[in-house]
Amino acid sequence: DIVMTQTPLSLPVTPGEPASISCTSSQSLVDSDDGNTYLDWYLQKPGQSPQLLIYTLSYRASGVPDRFSGSGSGSEYTLKISRVEAEDVGVYYCMQRLDFPITFGQGTRLEIK
């Protein structure tokens, strides 16, 4: 199974400041057939189901503000929030869907200072 590891596990951020979450995978998530990197990012707000933020490494899902961006290469990936807002609180998860079983990182809890 592909193991996904996130850091940090807790992230206190002042509103208006940037934030960054890292995710590493135990193997490359690049599909050898199409060259895509099958790494997605989700945000689970309190009391809600996870919602897709970023798919296939760097594509923002519909309705996601442009302050969210995804990047990475090899086995290291990053989610960046350019300016954190109060509504961004929750737990962020990276997920790989290159191969079954689909696996998730442990989650990073973002809180507002």
Place this chain on the structure above:
Amino acid sequence: ELQLVESGGDLVKPGGSLRLSCSASGFIFSDNIMNWVRQVPGRRPEWVSAINGRSTHMYYADSVKGRFTISRDNAKNSLYLQMNSLRAEDSAVYYCAKDLTFWGQGTLVTVSS
């Protein structure tokens, strides 16, 4: 509007069975891979199973293989998860997810004597 509504969650004794359902609307159901993902509150999501549009390919996590069966009825826009030989560690909120891009609100399964 996309909508996924899960049902069928309940309290069941170890060794018992349960059938979860997911009713879909707002998209062409038969065109999409559907998934079941579960989550123990406070822990990362765990992917459980997936089925393609024509029901020709089904995939399972090792933890449920041989005990759970995923199925779908495209005429009814519905996804199912038959869960047999339930264990305490199967207790979780179960979500259905369209292509893992959109998730329902979940249904709670509790396995306890």
